[in-house]
Amino acid sequence: MAALVAATRDTALVPVARLASSFGEYGTGWIAVALAASVRARGRDSARARDWLAPALGVAGAFTAVQVVKRLLPRSRPDVPREVRLYSNRSFPSAHAACAAAFASSAPLSRRARVLAWAAAGWVAASRIVLGAHYPSDVAAGAALGALVGRTAARGGAGTERRATGGQRP
Numbered sequence: 001m002a003a004l005v006a007a008t009r010d011t012a013l014v015p016v017a018r019l020a021s022s023f024g025e026y027g028t029g030w031i032a033v034a035l036a037a038s039v040r041a042r043g044r045d046s047a048r049a050r051d052w053l054a055p056a057l058g059v060a061g062a063f064t065a066v067q068v069v070k071r072l073l074p075r076s077r078p079d080v081p082r083e084v085r086l087y088s089n090r091s092f093p094s095a096h097a098a099c100a101a102a103f104a105s106s107a108p109l110s111r112r113a114r115v116l117a118w119a120a121a122g123w124v125a126a127s128r129i130v131l132g133a134h135y136p137s138d139v140a141a142g143a144a145l146g147a148l149v150g151r152t153a154a155r156g157g158a159g160t161e162r163r164a165t166g167g168q169r170p
Contacts, residue, residue, distance in 0.1 A: 058153030
């Protein structure tokens, strides 16, 4: 872990990782994208606008779930010089990874756009390792938890009627 952080310290990877990490802070970047898409769709397609609320709820739910797990399973962060300011000393699981996966797994996107969403989510999650904030297992656990919460939000939230009818509006 220390070797990875040291190897990337003076590279262009660090500023890009900081940007990705900032976007994912508290899930706010993902929530902003979901709400902006909902507002944009509102005038043209109210069902699509409601579909975009699922990722916002999924991200908020994933963040909340991570905070509960962090309290139940406290683990200290890696003992390496960090490239980012941290708001707690708890490492497991990664909230950045959870929120990113929640968004990517619940956003009502085309197949091509979903691939891009997962790539962006992967970069936000990986940025936490590059910056020395998390162990890889923290990121993997956060991503798994976030994907579970995101899929649950997508199935139980807005858009349920359309999915139940094979993608057709009732």
